[in-house]
Amino acid sequence: xxxxxxxxxxxxxxTMIQAALASGHADRRCVFEAFAxxxxxxxxxxxxxxxxRALEALRDxxxxxxxxxxxxxxxxxxxxTLDWLADYRFTGDIWGYAEGEVYVPGSPLLVVESTFAEGVxxxxxxxxxxxxxxxxxxxxxxxxxxxHGRPCIEMGSRRTHEESAVAAARAAYLAGxxxxxxxxxxxxxxxxxxxxxxxxxTLLHDxxxxxxxxxxxxxxxxxxxxxxxxxVTGAVELAVELAGARLxxxxxxxxxxxxxxxxxxxxxxxxxxxxTRIVVTSDLDEHAIAALHAAPVDAYGVGTxxxxxxxxxxxxxxYKLVSRENGAGxxxxxxxxxxxxxxxxxxxxxxxxxxxAGLATEEIIGIQEQxxxxxxxxxxxxxxxxxxxxxxxTDVHTARAHHERARAELPQSxxxxxxxxxxxxxxxxxxWS
Amino acid sequence: xxxxxxxxxxxxxxTMIQAALASGHADRRCVFEAFAxxxxxxxxxxxxxxxxRALEALRDxxxxxxxxxxxxxxxxxxxxTLDWLADYRFTGDIWGYAEGEVYVPGSPLLVVESTFAEGVxxxxxxxxxxxxxxxxxxxxxxxxxxxHGRPCIEMGSRRTHEESAVAAARAAYLAGxxxxxxxxxxxxxxxxxxxxxxxxxTLLHDxxxxxxxxxxxxxxxxxxxxxxxxxVTGAVELAVELAGARLxxxxxxxxxxxxxxxxxxxxxxxxxxxxTRIVVTSDLDEHAIAALHAAPVDAYGVGTxxxxxxxxxxxxxxYKLVSRENGAGxxxxxxxxxxxxxxxxxxxxxxxxxxxAGLATEEIIGIQEQxxxxxxxxxxxxxxxxxxxxxxxTDVHTARAHHERARAELPQSxxxxxxxxxxxxxxxxxxWS
Numbered sequence: 001x002x003x004x005x006x007x008x009x010x011x012x013x014x015t016m017i018q019a020a021l022a023s024g025h026a027d028r029r030c031v032f033e034a035f036a037x038x039x040x041x042x043x044x045x046x047x048x049x050x051x052x053r054a055l056e057a058l059r060d061x062x063x064x065x066x067x068x069x070x071x072x073x074x075x076x077x078x079x080x081t082l083d084w085l086a087d088y089r090f091t092g093d094i095w096g097y098a099e100g101e102v103y104v105p106g107s108p109l110l111v112v113e114s115t116f117a118e119g120v121x122x123x124x125x126x127x128x129x130x131x132x133x134x135x136x137x138x139x140x141x142x143x144x145x146x147x148h149g150r151p152c153i154e155m156g157s158r159r160t161h162e163e164s165a166v167a168a169a170r171a172a173y174l175a176g177x178x179x180x181x182x183x184x185x186x187x188x189x190x191x192x193x194x195x196x197x198x199x200x201x202t203l204l205h206d207x208x209x210x211x212x213x214x215x216x217x218x219x220x221x222x223x224x225x226x227x228x229x230x231x232v233t234g235a236v237e238l239a240v241e242l243a244g245a246r247l248x249x250x251x252x253x254x255x256x257x258x259x260x261x262x263x264x265x266x267x268x269x270x271x272x273x274x275x276t277r278i279v280v281t282s283d284l285d286e287h288a289i290a291a292l293h294a295a296p297v298d299a300y301g302v303g304t305x306x307x308x309x310x311x312x313x314x315x316x317x318x319y320k321l322v323s324r325e326n327g328a329g330x331x332x333x334x335x336x337x338x339x340x341x342x343x344x345x346x347x348x349x350x351x352x353x354x355x356x357a358g359l360a361t362e363e364i365i366g367i368q369e370q371x372x373x374x375x376x377x378x379x380x381x382x383x384x385x386x387x388x389x390x391x392x393x394t395d396v397h398t399a400r401a402h403h404e405r406a407r408a409e410l411p412q413s414x415x416x417x418x419x420x421x422x423x424x425x426x427x428x429x430x431x432w433s
Numbered sequence: 434x435x436x437x438x439x440x441x442x443x444x445x446x447x448t449m450i451q452a453a454l455a456s457g458h459a460d461r462r463c464v465f466e467a468f469a470x471x472x473x474x475x476x477x478x479x480x481x482x483x484x485x486r487a488l489e490a491l492r493d494x495x496x497x498x499x500x501x502x503x504x505x506x507x508x509x510x511x512x513x514t515l516d517w518l519a520d521y522r523f524t525g526d527i528w529g530y531a532e533g534e535v536y537v538p539g540s541p542l543l544v545v546e547s548t549f550a551e552g553v554x555x556x557x558x559x560x561x562x563x564x565x566x567x568x569x570x571x572x573x574x575x576x577x578x579x580x581h582g583r584p585c586i587e588m589g590s591r592r593t594h595e596e597s598a599v600a601a602a603r604a605a606y607l608a609g610x611x612x613x614x615x616x617x618x619x620x621x622x623x624x625x626x627x628x629x630x631x632x633x634x635t636l637l638h639d640x641x642x643x644x645x646x647x648x649x650x651x652x653x654x655x656x657x658x659x660x661x662x663x664x665v666t667g668a669v670e671l672a673v674e675l676a677g678a679r680l681x682x683x684x685x686x687x688x689x690x691x692x693x694x695x696x697x698x699x700x701x702x703x704x705x706x707x708x709t710r711i712v713v714t715s716d717l718d719e720h721a722i723a724a725l726h727a728a729p730v731d732a733y734g735v736g737t738x739x740x741x742x743x744x745x746x747x748x749x750x751x752y753k754l755v756s757r758e759n760g761a762g763x764x765x766x767x768x769x770x771x772x773x774x775x776x777x778x779x780x781x782x783x784x785x786x787x788x789x790a791g792l793a794t795e796e797i798i799g800i801q802e803q804x805x806x807x808x809x810x811x812x813x814x815x816x817x818x819x820x821x822x823x824x825x826x827t828d829v830h831t832a833r834a835h836h837e838r839a840r841a842e843l844p845q846s847x848x849x850x851x852x853x854x855x856x857x858x859x860x861x862x863x864x865w866s
Contacts, residue, residue, distance in 0.1 A: 007620055010616070010628055011615075011626045012630055015629065015630065018651055021651075025638060067620075070619070074619060120631075120633055127591035128590055128595040157441070158443070160594075161596060162490070162561040163596035181557075183443070186507060187500075193507070195448055197449050199753070200449070201452065203769065204549050206759065214453075214456030217455060218451055218511075229771065254771035255771070313593070314737050321636045336635075336661075336662045336663070338686065339688035
């Protein structure tokens with residue numbers, strides 16, 4: 001059995017349950033929704049990621065003996081609440097945007113229908129997963145878009161928490177990255193892994209010739225040699241001397257990558273190594289990748305910037321109570337009125353309006369009812385959990401295929417790197433009442 | 434037994450071992466060092482965090498049957514390498530800055546002495562942990578410094594990966610935060626947890642009066658009521674009406690916090706609730722906290738900005754081979770010459786130069802030898818692992834105490850929020866040769 005995820009939770013979720021149990025309101029039927037009020041500055045769209053991981057975490061969300069013992073010892077909540085938690089199973093329904101879907105401000109990414117107590121306790125864990133994974137996928141999608149088919153390799157594990165690294169590899173792959181350096185992501189999620197050598201391998205040996213020769217001998221001619229430890233031109237010449245024209249690739253990790261790529265390509269070609277690939281790494285982000293498109297580069301290795309969301313490490317999603325049962329047993333929309341943070345009450349439904357040619361044009365959000373499909377549209381909320389049972393796929397491969405399709409529907413403007421409006425305007429069909 | 438950490442590693446660490454085993458250089462004695470080439474823009478110092486977690490991860494760094502089976506199935510490395518990995522135990526020595534120590538550019542934060550293969554395979558995991566935890570602690574330390582004794586509460590779990598959240602709570606506590614909202618951080622690391630209620634609790638009820646009354650009844654008068662769901666002035670009046678002057682606190686989560694804090698303080702005082710605390714939350718960072726010092730605020734709840742390193746989610750540490758055995762069996766310094774990324778070869782030793790009054794003045798780094806202590810200085814590298822055995826404390830409480838002492842030694846300029854030079858100049862005593 002997997003370890004419990006139940007304590008990956010904020011203290012106040014449990015004290016709210018205690019107070020609601022005491023007040024007799026814990027069982028009121030409620031709708032919680034996760035959404036982003038805005039996109040990070042400069043972004044045209046976001047990518048929903050982490051849904052599959054969230055559903056797996058839901059399966060493991062159990063307060064077992066150890067969790068209850070901790071809560072009791074530290075008097076986090078009272079005995080009736082501990083008893084309630086010990087029996088906790090989510091029995092409600094969850095809808096959401098399919099993992100890999102594109103979103104804009106206000107898109108109802110997750111809709112949780114359950115009692116108050118069953119739904120509120122999932123807030124922290126669901127947001128942790130969605131905010132992290134969507135931040136990475138949203139950045140990664142821009143990178144793969146501007147890479148225009150050249151493979152992007154995720155290699156940022158060392159720049160983020162060791163478990164975030166596995167999730168980041170998953171989110172980047174979802175958004176079109178070709179592979180990852182992270183072995184656990186390979187094992188856990190079936191993502192292709194790759195890697196060659198670091199500067200330390202060259203420095204270990206008495207000289208670069210010995211390092212290259214032993215790497216080629218052990219890993220084969222298809223390996224990629226790192227050529228910037230000492231002098232790039234000398235290293236490229238040595239690499240082809242040792243490997244011949246069948247050398248798999250060379251990696252550049254420093255300096256002016258655009259100019260060096262041209263020089264190295266010319267040198268490789270002049271040495272007959274026309275099939276040898278040039279891989280570049282070194283603090284790449286979507287802007288650097290876009291600039292490198294002009295250069296003869298074959299693959300991009302991306303580290304820090306993809307795993308940290310390229311300047312936006314959290315997607316800014318919130319999880320809000322939007323509707324609940326009233327004293328008369330009827331559902332009614334609710335929303336806070338806090339300055340700058342007001343939200344739209346009422347259960348949401350969402351439709352991606354598309355032209356007859358299949359081009360996405362608008363995000364239509366219905367309040368309390370499903371907007372009418374005019375024939376070419378796409379319903380965005382799909383069932384994820386029915387009466388507590390996960391009913392949607394949780395694997396990254398399905399999400400990756402979905403993202404490719406969803407992004408292909410977007411207008412060209414969505415893929416621009418310049419600042420601008422969201423790719424799709426958000427239209428609310430009705431105010432809640 | 435804890436799960437293995439061995440696959441939280443980059444693919445190329447293992448292929449380098451394969452090539453080094455084949456070349457006969459895998460057993461060369463080596464020194465790897467972790468350090469930061471520079472501090473994030475605007476920072477005067479960094480805080481070493483994650484050392485204890487890294488040492489615990491080292492204990493669990495074992496290639497068991499499942500790990501070997503994955504590597505074999507996916508042909509990551511060859512059979513001799515799999516056999517070597519299956520027997521892997523780190524048997525070398527590690528020194529490092531004590532967890533919680535302050536650092537500047539070039540500070541040798543971790544010094545790993547072992548064979549090449551034993552040391553290189555730890556690169557990714559050690560950097561993941563140190564880069565993440567130090568990024569959080571470095572941001573958190575600035576926040577607690579400008580809070581001038583007012584408690585800071587870490588509540589950013591929902592803005593970062595669910596496991597990063599636990600590590601972030603630990604790093605923030607190390608750097609002087611008073612508590613966390615994250616329950617798992619409470620269980621795993623013994624950090625005080627706290628929390629009260631969200632807007633959803635108020636919205637669940639028919640009106641704010643019912644919400645406040647039930648919260649007070651269940652959680653007691655010492656609880657903190659969230660007063661910005663509808664109208665702050667009305668909510669404060671209601672809160673004191675229901676709880677009386679013994680109300681523990683009110684929380685403001687939106688709007689202009691400085692002005693509101695003054696208004697709410699005046700209102701509370703006029704109602705006789707002079708002991709009721711004002712807690713503010715809402716996208717706080719070190720600059721907002723500094724600005725709020727002028728206002729009558731009693732505690733700061735910090736979320737996104739602390740768990741994501743306040744603009745710098747990775748500390749930028751690297752792990753470099755700086756010295757290795759040569760063909761004659763003697764150790765020699767090595768360093769790459771890559772543009773913009775050149776490093777200083779040779780095993781480092783570090784001393785914090787202090788005045789007679791105990792004020793830190795300089796980071797002295799000796800190459801291949803320990804700098805001489807002039808009587809008031811402090812040696813920075815302490816033994817962490819001896820012949821494979823962890824010999825240093827790994828708990829956060831020791832690190833927290835160490836950080837408090839180390840920060841107190843820094844000159845006043847270190848705590849300025851404005852951009853500027855590192856708090857201590859880094860002086861290399863000698864070039865390696």
